[in-house]
Amino acid sequence: NAGVTQTPKFQVLKTGQSMTLQCAQDMNHEYMSWYRQDPGMGLRLIHYSVGAGITDQGEVPNGYNVSRSTTEDFPLRLLSAAPSQTSVYFCASSNTGREKLFFGSGTQLSVL
Amino acid sequence: AQTVTQSQPEMSVQEAETVTLSCTYDTSENNYYLFWYKQPPSRQMILVIRQEAYKQQNATENRFSVNFQKAAKSFSLKISDSQLGDTAMYFCAFMKPSGAGSYQLTFGKGTKLSVIP
Numbered sequence: 717n718a719g720v721t722q723t724p725k726f727q728v729l730k731t732g733q734s735m736t737l738q739c740a741q742d743m744n745h746e747y748m749s750w751y752r753q754d755p756g757m758g759l760r761l762i763h764y765s766v767g768a769g770i771t772d773q774g775e776v777p778n779g780y781n782v783s784r785s786t787t788e789d790f791p792l793r794l795l796s797a798a799p800s801q802t803s804v805y806f807c808a809s810s811n812t813g814r815e816k817l818f819f820g821s822g823t824q825l826s827v828l
Numbered sequence: 829a830q831t832v833t834q835s836q837p838e839m840s841v842q843e844a845e846t847v848t849l850s851c852t853y854d855t856s857e858n859n860y861y862l863f864w865y866k867q868p869p870s871r872q873m874i875l876v877i878r879q880e881a882y883k884q885q886n887a888t889e890n891r892f893s894v895n896f897q898k899a900a901k902s903f904s905l906k907i908s909d910s911q912l913g914d915t916a917m918y919f920c921a922f923m924k925p926s927g928a929g930s931y932q933l934t935f936g937k938g939t940k941l942s943v944i945p
Binding site for chain 2: 761772817
C-alpha cells in the first residue's frame with residue numbers, strides 16, 4: 717500500500733508564483749487534511765475535508781485554497797506565494813477524522 | 829480555541845532509563861481525543877498512542893504509556909526502557925468534534941527528546 721503520497725518533496729518558489737501541492741491516498745479515507753510545520757510552532761491545520769465536495773478551514777487558511785473532487789485526492793493551492801509560506805507541509809488522512817492520522821512524508825517549500 | 833502546551837522544549841534521557849514528557853491542554857469540551865505523535869529526523873509523523881477522554885483507563889502501547897488526568901487536563905507520556913530509536917520530536921495533540929462529522933486536531937509545539945547511549 718502506498719498510503720498517503722505527497723508531491724513534490726521539495727519546491728522553491730519566487731514571491732508571487734502559484735503552485736499546487738498534491739496529496740493522494742489509497743485507503744478510501746473520508747477525512748483528509750493539510751498542516752504546515754514551522755520551527756517552534758508544531759503543526760497547524762490549514763484546511764480539511766470530511767468527504768468529496770466538502771472542505772472547511774482550519775487555523776491558518778489564508779493564502780491557501782483546497783478542493784476535494786474525489787475521495788483520493790486533496791490538493792493544496794498557493795495562490796500567490798509569500799515568504800511567510802516557507803514551511804514544511806504535511807497531508808494526512810484517516811477513516812473518520814477521530815482515529816489515527818496517516819501522514820504523508822511532507823513537502824519542504826521555500827518562497828524567496 | 830483549544831490550546832495544547834508542552835512545557836519542555838528539550839529533554840534527554842540515558843538509554844534504558846525512563847522519561848516522562850508533559851502535556852497540558854485547555855478545553856471546555858467533554859468529548860475529545862488525545863494523541864502523542866513522534867517525528868524522528870526522517871520527518872515522518874508516527875502515532876505513538878491515543879486516548880479517548882471518556883475512558884478512565886490510561887492507554888499503553890508496549891514501552892509507551894500515558895498518565896491521563898482529565899480534571900487537571902494533563903496528558904503525559906512515559907517512555908520506559910528508552911532506546912536510541914526513541915530520539916525524536918514528540919508532539920501532543922488534542923482532537924475535538926467540530927460539527928458535521930468533522931474533527932479538528934490541535935498540536936503542541938513539541939518536545940525534542942534525545943536518548944544518550
